[in-house]
Amino acid sequence: MNEKEMLYQKRLERYMTAMDCGKPDMVPVAFGVGEWITKYTGTTLQEIYYDLDKSNNVVSEMLPGLDFDIFKGGPALWWPPMFDAMGSKLYKFPGMGVDENSTFQFNEQEYMKADDYDEFIASPTEWLVNHYLPNISTELENPGSYRSTVALIKGAAAFAMQGGIMAAAWGKWTMENGIVGQGTGFTKAPFDTLGDALRGMKGVLLDLRRRPEKVLAACDAITPHNVNCGLAGAGADTRFPCFVPLHRGAYPFLNPKQWDTFYWPSLKATIEGMWAKGKRMLFYAEGDWTPYLEKIAELPDKSIIFQIDTTDAKKAKKILGGRFCLQGGVPTTLLTYGTPEKVKEHIKRTFDELACDGGFILDTGGVVMGDAKKENAIAMIEAARKYGIY
């Protein structure tokens, strides 16, 4: 075993121990190279998004010498050429609809209409192919046409190309730096699938009062697909958690009764469905989830890693700590408006409050955007090592 492999093993053990609520030799640290890196590389964000090699090279140059455990990935979340091949209406990408140095944005619409519920519920995937794809992509407007067929092939080929390039890059980063990838697989809360992608925020929130039974039936219909998506996308890996960004369940979108009735049952079923196969969820609770912590505590022990964004961290520790690993602790704004000294002080305090008896991974609360400062990101890692020894 070479030096990097040994380092990988050590970091893997640290991560695994924390995930199982144990106390490793030191607090594991998660780190991602966010869009902020663009400011320091002389490239535009558009180049970073469109040119995977360029983006991966930036990451390769950044990683050596940084001592952290869990890697969350590079600056580009999507590869726009795949979307362009299908004429996708879903996103505005840097340089395409927004400024070349602005991040991507989701173009939310009611891509599924209220009248579509019954057909969707009867067969979700069939409805997606027959109606959703034509609705979200100019090139797929006429299913079965020459143009549509070619665009579908191009889109699928681009997806595979991106997968291949990124797998090779992750392999290289792992081998050369001994870092451990955060997770495998991706899925969503069924209500978020419906609310984010299909009905849109306003659509789904109005549906709660206008056609509540359809919302429930749709969430039920989506659940087995989302369980499968989390498992199959990970290629049956169960060591690492499945990443699940959670949206509409954050306070104060839904009132407590709506949360209990519409959001939670299908999300809980998704978590339990995956956990029955040994797959844990990175419960990426974006925003504030404080009012729902007691409900979340009903989940099987260790079935999630709970991400603390703007949730009350002390309450999360009190209610979930010991039974579920907690991840977070560093507000994203601290990396933008703070100084290295402030970051260090904050991390010392965070460890005292959250990490003391294990089951904790240090991470930024939410997604770190282009406004963060590199020196603060580096300070976070350094402070974590300085103060994080158990």
Added chain:
Amino acid sequence: MKDELQIAMADLDEERTLMLVEERVKAGYSSVEIIESCRRGVEVVGEKYSDSHYYLSDLIMSEEILKGVMRILEPYIPTNGSVKGLSIVMGTIEGDIHDLGKNIIIYLLRSSGYQVHDLGVDVTPERFIQAVNETKASILGISVLLSFCIGSIKKVVDLLEDAGLRDKVKVVVGGYPVNQEVKEFTGADFYANDVTEAMRIYREILEIKEDSV
């Protein structure tokens, strides 16, 4: 609270609200009277939101019901509707296209009788300045969700300064990522993360300004 229409609105009973509005139109009520009942209903909705009985989904529902009411009343509304004198300019900052929070605030302000100029989303700093200048607004509300767009809010405040407008307008920034640090960085006067806090700030500023007019 005995007004059935006000109650239906406050309970977010869409069907009943619209039915009562239709009935009152037929019975010869004036559009101003009908709107006033609904407005009082919306006020209750706002109070219930502040008390955590209602959440965002409920506010959005109330907005939708009021829209339905206005569709029915449109033919009967006199063209020179009365509004309170002070005006407000609002928009989502450049680079950001999120408008849920902004739209809710605008809806609540308008239903309280204030005149709000909605500049929409992805609004450049220059456009904000132009609108403040043209409308002589007392408040500029800037909405932001994406933290990397916060730099442009600072630019708005700087441009207000350059244009000699800074002391004529209160700047309120609102949205998920704003906090005391963001307020200080941008030079804004106030910040709010939620609807209740934002409405409290707006009311406070408007009351002070109204008194001084």
